[in-house]
Amino acid sequence: MTTPEVTNLDRKGAPIWGTLIGQLLKALLALAPLLVFMSIFFFAPLTAVVLDSFQGNDGNFTWANYADVFKEPIITAMRTSLALALVSAIVSAIPGAVLAFLIESRGSDRLRQVVASISGVLANTGGVPLAFMFIASLGAEGAATSLLKAIGLDIYSAGFSLFTFGGLVLVYTYFQIPMMVIVFSPAIHGLRKEWNEAARTLGASGRQFWFSVGIPLLFPSFLSALLLLFASAFSAYATARAMTNGTIALVPLMIGNLLDGNVIFDEVNLAKALAVAMIVVTLLAMVPYLIIQRRAQRWQG
Amino acid sequence: MKGLKSRQLPLTIGLILATIFVVLPLGSAAEFSLREPLKNTHGFDNYVWFFEAPDFAKYLGISFGLALASALILLVILVPTVVWLNLGGSKFRGLVEFISLLPLVIPVVALAIGAQTALPDFAQTNEVILAFMYAVLAVPYAYRTMDTGLRSIPLQTIVEAARGLGADWLAVLFKVIIPVIRSTVLSALFMTLALSLGEFTITSLLHWDTFTTWVTTMSQSNILGAIALSVFSLVSVFVLLLVISVFIKPTKSLIISEEN
Amino acid sequence: MNLKRIVAVAAASAIALSAAVAISTPSQAAVNYCKATDLKTAGGMDALVKAAKKEGALNVITLPRDWANYGEAMDLFSKAFGIKINDDNPDGSSAYEIQTIKTAPAAKQPDVVDIGVSALNGVIGAGSDKIFADYKVANFAAIPSKWKSESGSWYGDYNGIIGIAYDASVTPAPTKIADLANAAYKGQVALTGDPTAGQEPFMAVYAAAIAKGGSLDNVQPGIDFFKSLKASGNFTATKATPENYIAGAYKVSLTWNFNAPGAIAGAKAAGKNLKFVIPSDAVIAGTPYIQAINAKAPHCAAARLWEEFLYSENKGKTSTQLTPADLKLTGSKLFNTIEGGQNVFVSGGATPILQADMTKKKTLINGPDGFDVPKGAKVYQPSPDQQVAGKTLVSAQWPTL
Numbered sequence: 001m002t003t004p005e006v007t008n009l010d011r012k013g014a015p016i017w018g019t020l021i022g023q024l025l026k027a028l029l030a031l032a033p034l035l036v037f038m039s040i041f042f043f044a045p046l047t048a049v050v051l052d053s054f055q056g057n058d059g060n061f062t063w064a065n066y067a068d069v070f071k072e073p074i075i076t077a078m079r080t081s082l083a084l085a086l087v088s089a090i091v092s093a094i095p096g097a098v099l100a101f102l103i104e105s106r107g108s109d110r111l112r113q114v115v116a117s118i119s120g121v122l123a124n125t126g127g128v129p130l131a132f133m134f135i136a137s138l139g140a141e142g143a144a145t146s147l148l149k150a151i152g153l154d155i156y157s158a159g160f161s162l163f164t165f166g167g168l169v170l171v172y173t174y175f176q177i178p179m180m181v182i183v184f185s186p187a188i189h190g191l192r193k194e195w196n197e198a199a200r201t202l203g204a205s206g207r208q209f210w211f212s213v214g215i216p217l218l219f220p221s222f223l224s225a226l227l228l229l230f231a232s233a234f235s236a237y238a239t240a241r242a243m244t245n246g247t248i249a250l251v252p253l254m255i256g257n258l259l260d261g262n263v264i265f266d267e268v269n270l271a272k273a274l275a276v277a278m279i280v281v282t283l284l285a286m287v288p289y290l291i292i293q294r295r296a297q298r299w300q301g
Numbered sequence: 302m303k304g305l306k307s308r309q310l311p312l313t314i315g316l317i318l319a320t321i322f323v324v325l326p327l328g329s330a331a332e333f334s335l336r337e338p339l340k341n342t343h344g345f346d347n348y349v350w351f352f353e354a355p356d357f358a359k360y361l362g363i364s365f366g367l368a369l370a371s372a373l374i375l376l377v378i379l380v381p382t383v384v385w386l387n388l389g390g391s392k393f394r395g396l397v398e399f400i401s402l403l404p405l406v407i408p409v410v411a412l413a414i415g416a417q418t419a420l421p422d423f424a425q426t427n428e429v430i431l432a433f434m435y436a437v438l439a440v441p442y443a444y445r446t447m448d449t450g451l452r453s454i455p456l457q458t459i460v461e462a463a464r465g466l467g468a469d470w471l472a473v474l475f476k477v478i479i480p481v482i483r484s485t486v487l488s489a490l491f492m493t494l495a496l497s498l499g500e501f502t503i504t505s506l507l508h509w510d511t512f513t514t515w516v517t518t519m520s521q522s523n524i525l526g527a528i529a530l531s532v533f534s535l536v537s538v539f540v541l542l543l544v545i546s547v548f549i550k551p552t553k554s555l556i557i558s559e560e561n
Numbered sequence: 562m563n564l565k566r567i568v569a570v571a572a573a574s575a576i577a578l579s580a581a582v583a584i585s586t587p588s589q590a591a592v593n594y595c596k597a598t599d600l601k602t603a604g605g606m607d608a609l610v611k612a613a614k615k616e617g618a619l620n621v622i623t624l625p626r627d628w629a630n631y632g633e634a635m636d637l638f639s640k641a642f643g644i645k646i647n648d649d650n651p652d653g654s655s656a657y658e659i660q661t662i663k664t665a666p667a668a669k670q671p672d673v674v675d676i677g678v679s680a681l682n683g684v685i686g687a688g689s690d691k692i693f694a695d696y697k698v699a700n701f702a703a704i705p706s707k708w709k710s711e712s713g714s715w716y717g718d719y720n721g722i723i724g725i726a727y728d729a730s731v732t733p734a735p736t737k738i739a740d741l742a743n744a745a746y747k748g749q750v751a752l753t754g755d756p757t758a759g760q761e762p763f764m765a766v767y768a769a770a771i772a773k774g775g776s777l778d779n780v781q782p783g784i785d786f787f788k789s790l791k792a793s794g795n796f797t798a799t800k801a802t803p804e805n806y807i808a809g810a811y812k813v814s815l816t817w818n819f820n821a822p823g824a825i826a827g828a829k830a831a832g833k834n835l836k837f838v839i840p841s842d843a844v845i846a847g848t849p850y851i852q853a854i855n856a857k858a859p860h861c862a863a864a865r866l867w868e869e870f871l872y873s874e875n876k877g878k879t880s881t882q883l884t885p886a887d888l889k890l891t892g893s894k895l896f897n898t899i900e901g902g903q904n905v906f907v908s909g910g911a912t913p914i915l916q917a918d919m920t921k922k923k924t925l926i927n928g929p930d931g932f933d934v935p936k937g938a939k940v941y942q943p944s945p946d947q948q949v950a951g952k953t954l955v956s957a958q959w960p961t962l
Contacts (some may be wrong), residue, residue, distance in 0.1 A: 027393050030385040033378045038440070041433045042404055045415030049407075052418075057683070072962040099319060102312040109508065116484070117542035120491035121535060123322065123442070124499050130532035132804050133326035136333055139799075140748055141809025143329040156748070163798035182492060183445050187487045190453020220455055221449045224398070228445050231405040238409075238502065244798045245762065246755030247791065249960035252408040253755070260506075261758040262654045264952060265680050275411035282383070282406040285401070290395055333807065338571045338832025417664040426666045505650045508661065508669040518651055524803045524831045 039136045054272035057266055065273035074274065077249035082281070084165065084250065085234035088172045095173075096180025103181070104188040116185075119178035126175055133242075134171050138162055163244055171243060172236065176229050183228055187221035220296040227289050231282055251278060255295030327535065334529035358516075359487035362388060364512035368497035370432035372490045378436070380486065384478055385387050387456050397444070405441035412437075413506035431509055435497040442496070443489040450485025455497045489544050498538050583646055593788040594861035598713065599697045603865055607903050610642060610892030612862035618645045619863040622661060622671035622940075624652035627823025629719055630909025634902055636880040638870055641888065641899050647767045654758075655680035662692050662855055670857045672864035677760055678848045678945050681715060693853040696865055698721055698872040708849050717849030718871055719903075719911040720942075721817035722839055722934065723761075726824060728812040729834035735813060737842040738772035742786075751801040751811035757956045764847050765815035766955060767943050771843035777943045780951040784958050791962055807831050811934050817847070819911035843936045846942040873901030874915055874924045880906075900926075 028035070056062040068074060103115050123131075137144040140156060148155055161167055191214060199209040237252040246253060253272055258264055258271035322430030336345045351357055384425045386394055404412070415436065417425075424430050456478070479486070501513040516534065567616035594612055597603035603612075613619075619638075626632030635646045649669070650657060655676040678914060697713035698914030722868055725735050731749065741750050752762040770776070770783030790796035799805050801814035803824060816824065821837040840911065852871060858864045877900040878887065887898050891959065903913035904926045919925040934940065 023392070027390055030390055031382060031393065031397070034382045034400070037374075037378050037433070038400060038437070041416075041437045042412070044419040046403070046407065048419040049411055049415040073957055077960055097313050102315045106308060106312045110867075112484070113546040114543065115493055116488050117546050118323070118539050120488070120495040120542055121539045123492060124495040125535065126499075127501070127806070128802075129330075129535070130326075132528065132531065132808065133330040134798065135805055135808045135810045136327045137329035139805075139808050139810045140797075143332065144325055161797070174322075177322075179442070182451060182488050183442065186446060186488070187451030189455050189485070190450065206330075218446055221452065225447060226447065227402070228405070228441060231402055231441065235406050235408045238770050244755075245752050245800050246757055247798045247962045252410075254960075255408050256410050257755060257758040259410055259760065260654050260656050261658075262656070262677050262760045263679065263756070263758055263763050264956065265656055265659070265682055268656075272411060272414075275407050276410070279403065279406050282402065286399060286402070336832065351801065414660065422666040426668055479626070505653070506657070508649055508665055509944070514650070521651060522632075522827075524807055524827050528807075546834060 002123050015285070049272045050276055052269050055269050057269070064160065065270045066277070068270055069273060069277050073249055074251070074254065077251045077254055078277070078281070080165070080249045081234055081251045081278075084168060084172075085230045087178055088169050088233035089226050089229035091169055092173045092176030093180050093222070093229055096177040096229075097184050097222060097225075100181045100185045103187050104185050106124045112185075115181065119182045122178035123175050123182060126236065128242045130171060130174060130239055134174070138170075163248075165248060167222055168240060168248065170241060171239060175239075179232065180225055180229060181246035184221060187218050187225075191217065216296070220293050223289060223292060223296070227286070228288055231284065234282065235278060327532070330336060330528055334525060334532045336525055338525075347523070347526045348533065350523060350526045351530050351533070354519060356515060358372040360510065360512040360515040363510070364498050367428070367432045367435065367511065369437065370429065370492045371435035371497045372493045374436040375439055375493050376486070376490065379440070379443055379447055379489070380479075383444065383451055384456075384474070386448065387451045388446060388460060398448075399442050401444040403441075404437050409438070410504040410506070413503045416503070416507065425507060430507065431500075431504060431511070432497075434503050434507070435500055436493070438500065438503070439496045442492045446489040446492065447482070447485055450482055450488075454481055456481075487546065488524050491546075492540065494545075495538050499534065594865060595694065595858065597861070597865060598695050598701050599701075603862070605895035606869070606896055607891055609862055609866050609869070611897065613644060613860075613866040615644055616860040617864045618647060619860055619867055620649065620670065620672045620858075621867075622645050622649040622658050622674060623651060623655070623674060624648050624829055625651045627820060628825065628909075629721070629819040629906045629911040630822065632823075633869070633880060633908065634905045637883075637899055637905065638867060639958050640880050641895055642866065644866075645889075653822075661686055662857065663823070665860065667857065670859055671855055672858040672860050672925065673867055674851075674853050674855065675718065676851050676853070678717075678851055679948065681851060685710065685715065688819050692856055693819065694856045694858065694861075696854050696868060700874065700915060700918070703915050704872075705914070705917075708851075708914060715851050715853040716872075717914045718852045719819070719906040719913050719959055720847050721819040721847040722910050722940075723764050723815055723845040723847070724818050724821065724837055724839040724932075726785040726816045726821055726835060726837050728806070729836055731812050734836070734838075736784075736838060736840065737841045738768055738815075739842055741790060741795060741813065742793065744793070744795075746813055748797050749812040750790060750795045751797050751799050751805075751814045753814060753816055755800040755959070757759040757952075760847060761817050761820070762815070763948075763951070763955065764817075764845050764943070766813060767941070767951065768840065769940055772840065777941055777947045778950065780954055784954060784962075788962050802897075803827050803831075806835070807833060817904070817910075818932050819909050821932065822908075822910050836932065839932065839934050839938075841938060844934055844938045844940045846912070846940050848942065848945060869896070870899075870914065871902030873899075874902035874903050874919045874922065874925050875899065876904060876926055877901065879905075884962075914956045 054061055054063070054064055058063060069078075103112060107115070136142055139145065139162060145155060162171065201211055204212070235252055237256055240248070240250050240253055241256060244253075246257070255271045255274050258267045308545050332333045333343065337344045337346045382397070386397060420430065459477055459481070460473055463473045466497050468476070499513060501517070504511050505517075512534075516527075520530060592602075592604045592608065592612070594603060600606060600609065603609045616782055621635070624631045624635065626635070633647070635723065638644065639646050649671060651663070658671065658674045658676050659680055662674070675894065685922050691714070693714040695713045695845070698716070701709070701713060701716070704716050707713065727735055727739075731746070733743070735743075752765055753759060756762040756763050756766050766783040766787065767777065767780055768783070769786040770780045773782040773786045775782035799810040799814070801811055803809060818837070818839065825835045825837065826961055852868060854864045854868060872895070875897060877898050879900050883899070887895065890898060903919060904924070906913045907926055907928050910929050910932050914917065916925065
């Protein structure tokens with residue numbers, strides 16, 4: 001969408017709002033509610049965390065906490081967390097997008113309502129309840145495990161385990177896929193039938209419409225949703241904590257151990273540095289995302 | 302007729318698979334919650350146990366009130382913001398996207414510790430603080446949902462048309478924009494409600510008692526009861542959202558594919 | 562004549578009035594319970610009980626009901642003295658307790674804390690703000706000097722021993738840590754959490770170290786043992802919680818003895834049969850947990866009464882045995898009627914800090930059956946200093962086990 005040209009002129013004839021400062025002021029005003037809200041309830045706590053991350057235990061300024069971020073086992077944890085986030089996001093985004101498309105384009109209104117309600121609930125499951133649900137169904141003595149055994153598929157002798165990287169990805173899909181459905185459905189909802197009709201009038205088949213028009217149009221929204229799933233899996237704490245006992249190296253688990261544990265009490269500021277590091281990593285991950293988004297935006301004109 | 306059926310087939314298959322995927326874990330947990338080992342049978346004893354617990358209704362009410370408050374807060378803050386972004390402020394989209402993503406990136410436990418230190422005492426002694434913190438946690442999802450929804454409609458066009466016909470901004474907002482984005486906003490609100498009703502980390506780290514912390518306390522003394530409580534939490538929020546959605550008419554999808 | 566009479570009456574009245582005032586004043590002199598440093602300065606047990614009852618509430622923090630039978634301790638205290646106990650975040654950590662004292666608003670401050678020894682680092686000693694109030698319980702002298710502060714700001718209360726909890730269906734029944742490598746336990750062995758985050762699994766690693774030829778200064782053999790268990794498939798990364806046990810995710814775990822009675826009872830109610838045994842090849846005793854009164858305690862008298870209760874060596878009535886007649890007794894009489902906190906810990910399977918004194922005075926009750934330390938076994942207790950080296954090794958190697 002292009003910025004509309006607003007040219008209010010002052011008495012001398014020079015544009016006011018059109019100037020850069022004018023635009024910034026206008027933006028500040030429009031974003032004020034969000035900014036004030038986030039400043040108090042998010043940026044203030046975040047600042048406390050950032051400030052503490054630069055403090056040593058003696059209260060003096062230090063880079064040591066950030067230096068530790070690059071040492072083992074933290075760097076391994078960072079790599080594993082990133083891998084988990086990426087794999088989980090992709091593995092969940094595709095089924096989620098397909099499901100969202102099917103429901104939005106072919107489902108009845110009532111169906112969409114039901115799906116919206118249940119997706120909202122499922123997208124927020126996690127922690128101990130979610131871990132238990134999977135252990136109860138796919139654990140060593142789970143209902144699904146026994147069912148599969150009855151039809152001859154012993155997944156455990158084949159080496160399956162819920163408490164591995166792959167197991168975590170599986171458990172994460174339970175809330176990631178519904179999240180994808182919720183966040184991506186509006187994009188499909190708004191795909192205009194006029195475009196489909198126009199394409200048809202010009203002789204395009206359904207497939208051609210999708211490949212040349214539909215998918216490119218949906219791509220930016222797909223990417224935004226993917227980024228959301230990535231961030232969600234990256235910082236997921238309660239579920240990973242309920243599922244494992246620390247033998248899978250993950251950064252949120254380390255943060256929790258150091259901030260809210262019973263064994264290590266003198267590395268609180270290291271934990272805060274880890275939290276800041278996670279934000280920096282996400283910022284870096286947003287760079288390719290923004291580049292692709294900008295390119296894709298040209299399609300929408 | 303054949304065309305219709307073959308069109309519905311992928312949806313039907315998708316729904317069946319999705320249902321199995323959703324119900325299997327939940328159903329397995331539910332089976333545990335219905336066990337009554339001392340009577341060697343299955344039944345609702347574990348559910349009766351917590352329904353009859355003295356503070357059940359009280360904490361449910363507290364959580365529900367906070368959830369509504371956080372949904373309202375987000376509504377008031379995000380809708381104008383997202384509308385503005387899509388009407389003329391698209392230059393700042395990247396910035397707002399980054400800001401909106403931040404609460405999702407930092408693990409909740411670190412945020413809670415920061416909140417303990419940064420928020421003044423008077424904020425921490427008023428339970429309403431939780432509504433604001435829940436709203437912060439919901440911003441990533443709510444913003445993303447609303448933005449995706451607004452992007453895909455010709456907002457600029459219809460607003461200009463309405464203005465051209467003489468409507469003032471308030472009328473535009475309420476009579477043109479909101480009806481069009483109603484189901485999107487509703488989705489976002491559902492996410493917020495569900496999130497608030499299930500939030501535990503910030504609630505306990507800021508020393509408050511809501512339904513989720515009450516569940517944890519109760520869960521200590523009764524394993525099967527604890528399982529019943531978590532199943533109940535999930536199912537009840539779903540029912541709640543469904544009931545709310547029944548009262549709101551969905552907006553028609555703009556896409557048709559009858560000729561597909 | 563009249564004037565003399567008036568003056569005489571006035572003088573007599575004045576004297577009588579001041580005498581009355583003088584007599585009534587001592588009982589109106591208020592004791593500041595927040596500054597009381599022992600039972601004497603608190604004005605005696607009767608006065609303490611009265612003041613605590615008046616306060617009517619006690620804020621405790623991170624006390625699970627099934628932990629060393631704290632559930633019974635809280636029920637007994639609450640019922641006997643009519644004081645409501647508010648338990649903030651029962652599943653919380655020691656770090657949470659310290660953080661709460663440091664940052665929570667006045668209304669949310671705990672009165673008393675029960676923390677791990679290592680949590681004392683940085684909050685006591687020279688250079689740190691005094692966050693605990695000095696108070697020496699009646700039995701303070703009997704607490705081993707290693708586990709108390711000289712001024713009475715903190716003191717050990719109980720400790721536990723690591724044992725093996727296993728499902729009755731497991732064959733063969735394990736008796737030693739080394740048994741856990743048995744192929745029969747494939748996919749069945751679990752720890753209650755991350756040793757980098759929990760004392761219980763951390764001590765379990767020490768138990769493995771001792772069983773495998775290491776020492777309290779060398780915990781590496783313990784880490785290696787769990788590594789080999791993981792490689793062989795015996796060690797499952799699931800967390801050993803009661804729910805996961807019911808779901809069959811694991812069958813054998815290493816836990817504190819004082820968590821076992823509650824776990825066994827809970828398992829029974831859910832239809833499973835859990836057993837517990839102290840391993841014969843490694844008896845690891847944890848360091849005592851530490852009691853302290855918060856300097857910012859909102860209910861000072863109740864806090865001090867709670868501490869007196871926890872350190873009482875009485876053999877007495879439990880919460881279910883109290884009668885309405887008992888509740889009508891005066892403060893100190895009632896206090897002597899109820900079971901002392903130290904014995905409540907014993908009933909939960911823990912070792913009370915005053916065990917030596919209680920054995921001498923013959924006030925020690927019997928603990929749960931089957932929780933005895935194997936005869937002649939050497940008891941190892943990693944000191945806080947020894948644990949520092951262990952922590953470094955474990956936190957570096959566990960995430961990549």
